[in-house]
Amino acid sequence: MTRWKEIESLIPVFKEAFQDVIDFDKFNNISITFHSTALEGSTLTLPEAEVLIDKGLSPKGKPFIHQQMVLDHYNALIETLKLAKAKSPITVELIQSIAALVMKKTGSVIHTPLGNYDSSKGELRLNNVRAGNHYFVNYDKIGSMLLKLVAKLNQSIDNVKSIPDILTLAFTTHFDLVSIHPFADGNGRTSRLLMNFIQHYHDLPISPVFYEDRNAYIDGLTNSREQKSLEPFISFMSDQYVKYLTKEISNYQSQRQDLEKGIDKSSRSGYSLVF
Numbered sequence: 001m002t003r004w005k006e007i008e009s010l011i012p013v014f015k016e017a018f019q020d021v022i023d024f025d026k027f028n029n030i031s032i033t034f035h036s037t038a039l040e041g042s043t044l045t046l047p048e049a050e051v052l053i054d055k056g057l058s059p060k061g062k063p064f065i066h067q068q069m070v071l072d073h074y075n076a077l078i079e080t081l082k083l084a085k086a087k088s089p090i091t092v093e094l095i096q097s098i099a100a101l102v103m104k105k106t107g108s109v110i111h112t113p114l115g116n117y118d119s120s121k122g123e124l125r126l127n128n129v130r131a132g133n134h135y136f137v138n139y140d141k142i143g144s145m146l147l148k149l150v151a152k153l154n155q156s157i158d159n160v161k162s163i164p165d166i167l168t169l170a171f172t173t174h175f176d177l178v179s180i181h182p183f184a185d186g187n188g189r190t191s192r193l194l195m196n197f198i199q200h201y202h203d204l205p206i207s208p209v210f211y212e213d214r215n216a217y218i219d220g221l222t223n224s225r226e227q228k229s230l231e232p233f234i235s236f237m238s239d240q241y242v243k244y245l246t247k248e249i250s251n252y253q254s255q256r257q258d259l260e261k262g263i264d265k266s267s268r269s270g271y272s273l274v275f
Contacts, residue, residue, distance in 0.1 A: 003242060031046060039209060125181075205245065207244040
């Protein structure tokens with residue numbers, strides 16, 4: 001079975017399972033936030049992120065900036081999902097608004113010879129940046145490249161119909177935005193949120209990039225850039241999607257079996273089952 005066929009077979013099972021689950025969407029949003037911020041260096045665990053978001057209780061011994069990263073991402077995700085549900089037109093300004101929410105409490109004014117810009121407001125960078133040995137596009141090309149990205153996305157988003165085509169668009173947009181790297185910080189988080197926007201726009205399960213697969217994630221990005229082919233990254237992301245769907249369905253089925261035996265482990269997952 002190909003990865004796409006596997007995904008197409010898993011999605012109906014996933015949707016049917018979680019239509020009966022209390023607070024699954026909320027817990028899933030927290031989980032996606034945990035993974036996305038952990039990829040960027042947050043040291044909060046998933047239970048700590050859940051308590052922080054759900055109860056407003058700060059974990060002891062964890063950097064305040066990491067807590068702010070988590071709260072900002074969660075709020076940015078909620079807003080992204082609202083925009084997607086409303087079928088909001090995708091614009092450069094919309095992407096900047098998501099980036100601003102991602103960096104709301106952790107961004108700052110950056111001073112450059114060309115002027116100052118504020119990462120907490122989603123302003124485009126005015127300096128050149130690199131990650132490892134990779135240099136991203138020059139700052140003076142960011143605006144035109146974002147316009148091209150937005151035009152391509154708006155042309156495609158209502159025309160893709162099949163699950164493989166929708167997810168390919170989501171994963172490609174993720175790759176394109178993170179490769180442009182338009183902001184001083186928060187590019188990965190913003191790119192993954194734009195991917196979630198496209199998934200939610202088409203009523204597909206939104207999904208994380210798992211923090212434990214960070215090295216493979218970086219390899220997927222690097223290999224696609226070096227090979228000038230999207231195949232390595234899309235292959236990685238489709239594997240991540242299968243991993244996500246399979247893991248959640250397995251957790252659901254395990255809990256259902258436990259409940260039928262009179263064992264309640266729902267508190268360990270963050271959501272509850274209703275039958």
